Amino acid sequence: MKEETKLIQNILSDPLTGAISTPIYQTSTYVQESPGVHKGFDYTRTNNPTRKILERLVTDLEYGYDSLAFSSGLASVDAVLKLLKYKDEIVAVDDIYGGTFRLLNLYKKLGIKTKFVDTTDAEKTISEISDNTKLVWLESPTNPTLKISDIEYISKKSKDINPKILVVVDNTFASPAIQNPLNLGADIIIHSATKYLAGHSDVLAGLITVKNPDLYDELKYIQNASGGVLSPIDCWLTIRGIQTLYLRVKKQSQNAYDVASFLEKKRNTCIDKVYYPGLSHHKNHLIAIKQQRYFGGIISFSLKDDTIESAKKVVTSTKLFKLAESLGGTKSLICHPSTMTHKSTPLEVRINAGIQNSLIRLSLGIENVEDLIEDIDQSLK
Structure with missing residues (x-):
């Protein structure tokens, strides 16, 4: 079965x-x-x-x-x-x-x-x-x-x-x-x-x-x-x-892969790094292939202007991605870890672990991916 x-x-x-x-x-x-x-x-x-x-x-x-x-x-x-x-x-x-x-x-x-x-x-x-x-x-x-x-x-x-x-x-x-x-x-x-x-x-x-x-x-x-x-x-x-776990995760993972691929193309402009196991340059991409069925519904990325202020401008400019902590729901969320989920982690510890000041985390929902890409695109402008 x-x-x-x-x-x-x-x-x-x-x-x-x-x-x-x-x-x-x-x-x-x-x-x-x-x-x-x-x-x-x-x-x-x-x-x-x-x-x-x-x-x-x-x-x-x-x-x-x-x-x-x-x-x-x-x-x-x-x-x-x-x-x-x-x-x-x-x-x-x-x-x-x-x-x-x-x-x-x-x-x-x-x-x-x-x-x-x-x-x-x-x-x-x-x-x-x-x-x-x-x-x-x-x-x-x-x-x-x-x-x-x-x-x-x-x-x-x-x-x-x-x-x-x-x-x-x-x-x-x-x-x-x-x-x-x-x-x-x-x-x-x-x-x-x-x-x-x-x-x-x-x-x-x-x-x-x-x-x-x-x-x-x-x-x-x-x-x-x-x-x-x-x-x-x-x-x-x-x-x-x-009961809908498999349906949701499959859709969220596909949405995340498409958005990550879009963000990867933006690395020549305002984006510094894109973190997603499904991208071939990810450090342990092959291990992800070995132990995972999908690459997941979460993406993180940092900005070339690695400041909290720049990140805040992006996360407060989206219309479909809602600024909120948590993840994994049917609605797409956007989060700034340094001032939200990881604000209790000391700055030095965060930086050493690779959590840049401008790092932004996306939790992909089950919306149409073209709408989500359009929303991220306009927020980066």
């Missing part, structure tokens, strides 16, 4: 009523026959039928053992970081999402150190692993410079050094429609399901998928103890949105 068919058919009708849509079990607690004797649910923080359907759905999409749904993507990140203890270390991608960077700073106060490295250089990444390294943290593609890391190679070499090292992949930018990191050797996948999974800019959600039961049990304990679970209505919204 092909992935698109499996996704739809795995959303089963309600056995009680025959309802074709997943029921929303909007309840906080459940009646028990006697203490501890129930139908698998006792309190919604611990388990909820709607949430369980979403978790199983994403597990199937990512070819994992099981999944856990959280109230936001950062709540998912926080749960994974709670696996660590004092003096543990993380080797992480250098242009990591700004919210994750901020959270890692908080854990630094608890004695958990992070080494930031350009993970497009697999050998350099492996060389940073020490006896204290417990997590290797990848984003591929990265937010916002679309760096591609060789997930399979880094996972294998990390395990060769220490089989207990956990490889974490933030798969938000790709989604399971594009790549499946567990099949490439990763241990944990994180999604800000707010983005491509839910797909309609109307829900805040996070998901973790793991490949083995012991890891699931540990993270399940953390989820229940911390309480940052996804509500039943938001689970339902994510299930509803995820």
